[in-house]
Amino acid sequence: MNKAYANRMEKVRPSAVGELLMLGAQPDIISFGGGYPAPEVFPVDKLSSVFADVMSQSGPRALQYSTPEGLLSLREKLVLRMKQSGISCDLDNLFIIQGGQQGLDLVAKMFINEGDVIVTESPTFMGALIAFNPYEPVYKTVPMDEHGMDMDALEEILRTNARVKFIYTVPEFQNPTGVTMSLERRQRLVELANQYDVMILEDSPYREIRFQGELISPIKSFDxxxxxxxxxxxxxxxxxxxRLGWVVAETEIATKLCLLKMAADTQNSTLNMYLADKFMEKYNMDEHIQSIRVLYKEKKETMIEAVRQYLPSTVSYTNPEGGLFTWLTFPQHVDATTLMRDRLLPEAKVAYVPGSTFFPVDEEVNHCRMNYSGASKENIIKGVAALGTILKEYC
Ligand SMILES: Cc1ncc(COP(=O)(O)O)c(C=O)c1O
Structure with missing residues (x-):
């Protein structure tokens, strides 16, 4: 049979790293590869109680269709939370999506024509590339340091590329590096976007998981x-x-994005929107988030301490103030994919995500992303120690 796929399917392929990650997900492996929250932070009992409340108080409505924008009372709560974080918005600007990933897909569908330039950090979130790739953009990437994107490099890209559609950034505790963009750079980013007339896509799923340092205003607050x-x-x-997230955008953009959402999935699960809404009504969301911060801080410190103790001094690392990941840089001759496939997985049963997969262009092979939220503290120490032993032999 002639499977007459659309041209864009050329860009939709499983990656070699994906297969490696499947191996890393086996139960006997200590995995730093996932990007999962710690299961112990899920408020299972509270959500059970909320579920019972929703069923008894609003059962038929919670099981019915709602609207593509999502449950009104949930959106009202989110508008308030956004305002508290410095983003001025209204109900017209905010709607509910199936997690941030759907936002990436909808924005890609709405803005990217084949050959358009999308600017990303280097490295950047792999899930964003998966969402953007089918629309066949050209990537231009901006190097980062410990304060985020290099704004001079960004300006050079904007100055020399007429077809830039948007700049994609994960400003807090970036996936994969754990780096946070400084306040000054956020302001400069918006100034540059204004000057060169391009959009910014601010992907901010980790913003509230800050366990150290000062909260920094969202980029949207300077818009x-x-x-x-x-x-x-x-x-x-x-x-x-x-599967709940939200978009905040200028009214016309929000309306158009929501039309695309309607075409994709009609709406989010009404029941799940009720659950989140009633959870926020019945319990204190900020207290819940605080308990997540406390746990992740301990886990991050355990990992950084283990990295300092067990890895060779030629390995550098980021020390994130929040989020789920640290980023290791091995000596230049160490290919993190080969190291994991040939030594770390078979000998030590330890996994990470090889860094090459996070580079849209100009792949660098000597990095890896290490997740600390998913593993126990005991396994963090054991796994990093095993990585240290193998790295010392390998180097
Ligand atoms: C930077 C970034 N954006 C978006 C997502 C998508 O998350 P979700 O769709 O679960 O909100 C993730 C998930 O790990 C992420 O790291």
């Missing part, structure tokens, strides 16, 4: 021209299984 699209998510602050 005076409606050119920043902000994506938020319940995945890391409540549960990824509920």
């Amino acid at each position: 005076t021209e409606g050119r920043v699209i902000h994506l938020g998510s319940f995945s890391k602050i409540l549960s990824p299984g509920l």
Whole structure:
């Protein structure tokens, strides 16, 4: 049979790293590869109680269709939370999506024509590339340091590329590096976007998982021209299984994005929107998030301490103030994919995500992403120690 796929399917392929990650997900492996929240932070009992309340008080409505924008009372709560974080918005600007990932897909569908330039951090979130790739953009990437994107490099890209559609950034505790963009750079980013007339896509699922340092205002809070699209998510602050996130955008953009959402899936699960809404009504969301921060801080410190103790001094690492990941840089001759496939997995049963997969262009092979939220503290120490032993031999 002639499977006459559309041209864009050329860009939709499983990656070699994906197969390696499947191996890393086996139960006898200590995996730093996932991006999962710690299961112990899920408020199972509270959500059971909320579920019972929803069923007894609003059962038929919770099981009915709602609207593509999502449950009104949930959107009202999110508008308030956004305002508290410095983003001025209204109900017209905010709607509910199936996690941040759907936001990436909808924005890609709405803005990217074949050959358009999308600017990303280097490295960047793999899930964003998966969402953008089918629309066949050209990637231009901006190097980062410990304060985020290099703004001079960004300006050079904007100055020399007429077809830039948007700049994609994960400003807090970036996936994969754990780096946070400084306040000054956020302001400069918006100034540059205004000057060169491009959009910004601010993907912010980790913003509230800050366990150290000062909260920094979202990029959207500096937006005076409606050119920043902000994506938020319940995945890391409540549960990824509920598949709930939100978009904040200028009214016309929000309306158009919501039309695309309607075409994709009609709406989010009414029941899940009720659960999140009633959870926020019945319990204190900020207290819940605080308990996540406390646990992740301990886990992050355990991992960084183990990295300092067990890895060779030629390995550098980021020390994130929040989020789920640290990023290791091995000596240049060490290919993190080969190391994991040939030594770390078979000998030590330890996994990470090889860094090459996070580079849209100009792949660098000597990095890996290490997740600390998913593993126990005991396994963090055991796994990093095993990585240290193998790395010392390998180097
Ligand atoms: C930077 C970033 N954006 C978006 C997502 C998508 O998350 P969700 O769709 O669960 O909100 C993730 C998930 O790990 C992420 O790391």
